[in-house]
Amino acid sequence: MRNLRWLGVIVATILFLSSPTLAESTGDIFQDGNNNTAGIVQRLWWNETLIQQVGNSNQADIVQRGLDHEATIIQYGDENQGSVSQLGCESMTIAYQSGSGNEVDVTQFGAWYHWSFPLNPYGAAYFNMASISQEGMDNQAKVVQMHGLNDVTVSQNGTDNGVSTTQVQLAKELGDNTLSVTQEGNENMADNHQIGAYNSAEVFQDGTQNWATIISVGTHHFASIFQKGVENFASVFQRGNNNSAIVTQFGQGNRTVITQTRL
Numbered sequence: 001m002r003n004l005r006w007l008g009v010i011v012a013t014i015l016f017l018s019s020p021t022l023a024e025s026t027g028d029i030f031q032d033g034n035n036n037t038a039g040i041v042q043r044l045w046w047n048e049t050l051i052q053q054v055g056n057s058n059q060a061d062i063v064q065r066g067l068d069h070e071a072t073i074i075q076y077g078d079e080n081q082g083s084v085s086q087l088g089c090e091s092m093t094i095a096y097q098s099g100s101g102n103e104v105d106v107t108q109f110g111a112w113y114h115w116s117f118p119l120n121p122y123g124a125a126y127f128n129m130a131s132i133s134q135e136g137m138d139n140q141a142k143v144v145q146m147h148g149l150n151d152v153t154v155s156q157n158g159t160d161n162g163v164s165t166t167q168v169q170l171a172k173e174l175g176d177n178t179l180s181v182t183q184e185g186n187e188n189m190a191d192n193h194q195i196g197a198y199n200s201a202e203v204f205q206d207g208t209q210n211w212a213t214i215i216s217v218g219t220h221h222f223a224s225i226f227q228k229g230v231e232n233f234a235s236v237f238q239r240g241n242n243n244s245a246i247v248t249q250f251g252q253g254n255r256t257v258i259t260q261t262r263l
Contacts (some may be wrong), residue, residue, distance in 0.1 A: 025064075033058070041065075055080070055100075062086075073097075073104070075231070084107070088148070092130040092170045101138040102156075106130045108145045127176075128167075130154075136161075139183075142168075149197070158186045161205075165192040174198060174219070185210075188227075196221070206231070210249075217251075218243075221260075234258075 025047040027040040035057045040049050046068040051060045053075045060073040060082040065102040073082040078100040084093045087109035095104040098119040128145040132154045138259040139156040141163040151169035151232045161183040169177060174197035181203045183189045188205040191213045199216040201223045210227040213235040221238040223262035225247045 027062075031058075049069075050074075051082075053080075058082075075102075077102070086088075086128075088128075090148075091145075093130045093132075095130075095132045095134075097134045099134065099136045100132040102136070103140045104132050104134065104141045106132070106145075107143070108150075130158075148175070149176045150178075150194075151176050152181075154181045156183045158184060158188070161185070162185045162189045163192075164190070166194070168195045170196050188212075203227075204211075214238075216243075225249075239263075 004057055004235065016178045025042045025045060027042060027049040029038045029136045030040060030052045032054045033056045036053045036064065038051045038053060038060045042049065043065045045065050047064040048070045049062050049064065050072045051062065053060060054225050055077045058075045060075060062071045062073065062084045064071060066087055068093045069086040071084045071086060073084065075082060076098045080097045080184045081103045082095050082097065084106045091108040093106045097104065106156040127148055129151045130143045130145065132141050133251065134141065134156045137159045139161045141154045141156065144166045144183050145150055147169040149169045152165055152167060154163050163181050165179055166235045166239045167177045167179065177194040177197065177199045179192055179201045183190065185208050187209045189211045190203045190205065192201055192203065194216045196218045199221045201214045201216060203212045204226045205212060206228045208230045210232045212225040212227060215222045216223060216238045220242045222244045223236045223238060225234045227234060227249045229250055230252040232254045234247045234249060236245045236247065236258045238260045242263040245258045247256050247262060249256065
């Protein structure tokens with residue numbers, strides 16, 4: 001009897017979510033130019049997608065599997081590429097590109113809680129947020145967010161700048177991992193990884209060929225790297241809890257390596 005009652009709950013839930021007023025997903029594509037390509041794939045409900053491309057030979061792809069995602073890709077210029085993949089629930093991505101040859105790749109998936117089967121057979125992504133702005137040429141930004149409660153903001157202005165970041169929330173019912181990266185200039189690189197909860201990091205690069213790496217494993221870490229000049233290098237590795245590191249570099253060829261472990 002209990003099994004039959006549970007089956008009834010599942011069927012009622014699916015019928016409720018399948019009603020026309022609740023099961024809507026929207027996808028809009030606007031293209032102005034030549035040889036632009038765009039693709040949208042949405043599964044389950046309440047997903048919203050907007051792709052806008054003005055220029056030539058731009059490419060945008062968005063895949064949403066789950067519930068209540070929002071994704072926007074706006075590209076002005078030529079030969080820009082944008083790719084967003086969202087699995088789970090309630091993830092948001094905003095990507096803006098102006099120039100040529102810029103590339104954005106965002107993947108958001110997994111979560112600990114909030115939605116579960118049968119509502120969402122893909123697992124629940126709980127408030128992953130990625131905001132990326134690129135102006136210039138040949139900039140690249142790659143973001144991977146897992147298990148929800150992650151937030152990343154990237155701003156790139158120049159040529160051949162690169163950002164690679166991974167955020168993994170490893171504990172139930174804990175707080176956000178946050179990351180902010182600003183790059184002004186050419187050929188700067190920011191490599192950032194947060195594994196845990198309540199971690200915060202920021203990178204600011206102004207110049208040419210600066211490199212910043214931040215790896216935070218655990219909880220309540222803070223790391224800040226400020227670089228202004230040419231060919232500066234800074235690396236911060238944090239493990240455990242409650243570590244804080246601030247690096248400021250001006251000039252050329254400076255090198256800083258910080259390792260912090262507090263369990």
